[in-house]
Amino acid sequence: MKTAAHIVLPMLIVMGGWAAGAHAASDYPSRPIRIIVPFPAGQGADILARLLGEQLGRELGQSVVVENKAGAGGVIGTAAAARAAPDGYTLYMGSSGPLAISPSVYKAVGYDAVKDFAPITNVASVTQVMVTAPESKLDSIAALIAQAKQRAGALQYGSGGNGTTSHLTMELFMQRAGLALNHVPYKGSPQAMVDVIAGRVDVMFDAIPGVLANVKSGKLKALAVSSSQRSPFLPDVPTVAESGIRDFSTVGWIGLLAPAGTDTPIIERLHTAVTKILHTDATRDRMATLAFTPIGDTPSQFAQFIRTEVGLWAKVAATAGVKME
Missing domain, CATH: 3.40.190.150 (Bordetella uptake gene, domain 1)
Incomplete structure (x- = not known):
């Protein structure tokens, strides 16, 4: 049978711990x-x-x-x-x-x-955005899917490296779309972007802050954003979900x-x-x-x-x- 002391003591310990934390916070930061x-x-x-x-x-x-x-x-x-x-x-x-x-x-x-x-x-x-070269024939996600299925194994995508956000975002896209594109990893997104702009690599996902200037200047063409809603920074670019991959959403x-x-x-x-x-x-x-x-x-x-x-x-x-x- 628990006595009053058995009940009160743990409560005092908990209260004492909270009081110590509260005191530390009152002096924080010093x-x-x-x-x-x-x-x-x-x-x-x-x-x-x-x-x-x-x-x-x-x-x-x-x-x-x-x-x-x-x-x-x-x-x-x-x-x-x-x-x-x-x-x-x-x-x-x-x-x-x-x-x-x-x-x-x-x-x-x-x-x-x-x-x-x-x-x-x-x-x-x-938000991530899929981009391609301005001269690319890939004008939409639908066009990308059609090309990837027509030319199996021919299309390439770049990333900032194996295991990076840009890599896994594209892997998620391919899984949802039922596609297989060849992965070309780089030592960073900027290096990958150079080859996308030049048309040596077909597409890549990258964060909007890293590509916005190039999209606005016409050096890159944006196909779709990864978020569930359109980005206020690229309001004319559809989402991947709008483009037919309805269960795709990530940022x-x-x-x-x-x-x-x-x-x-x-x-x-x-x-x-x-x-x-x-x-x-x-x-x-x-x-x-x-x-x-x-x-x-x-x-x-x-x-x-x-x-x-x-x-x-x-x-x-x-x-x-x-x-x-």
Whole structure:
């Protein structure tokens, strides 16, 4: 039989733990914060981390430093962030590649995307768009499907490398459309884009921010966007679903996380600060010029979203047989 002491003691322990966390949050931050970005400077996650970091520093009253830890498609920096102390002073700007795709395509990444991180908020979505050379006879998804079936094995698609978002997005498209195109991986999307523009590779998916200028200038032709709705940045370009592949919908994303075990009050304070920044007109205008769509969901919503994404890309990778050392 449980006595009153048996009941009260665990409650006191829980309350004491919450009080300690709340006290830590009240003093937080008392020193500079770093945001690990697992990609080189200038890429989408880096741009957003610096945009947020500058304003987050003003909001929290401490400097925020962006630290680039690039390599292995984001795996190296992500593993480093997962191992960091869960004290709120190391944050991580994660994205769909290293968090949702890499765990399924690499033999070992050194982290668990669901268990090793405490999501703060999904910062922005990044729609993918399928592009081809302006002189290409591929004027639509329907034309692509017809050509691929008529000339089996003849069409090629480029990507930023094996296991990248651009690679797996095309694999998903081919699975949904029942097609087989030849994959030509590059060491990065910019290199792949050069050959698409020149007509040496037929098509590729890439994030809108990376191709928007070339589409607007006529150096590239956009066939369809990957999202469920048309992009405000390319309003005249249909979705893949509109083009006949009705069960196709996916976007890239970039979000802010902390190492698992970070006190809940600290996560809540960071969430409040970041979402406040995301709702300012200045931030939204700046993100619009970069072709990012702000999100700002709750930690629990972001956590569920990551679990869904991990499951989706695990199935795509397994079906396509994509596996890397």
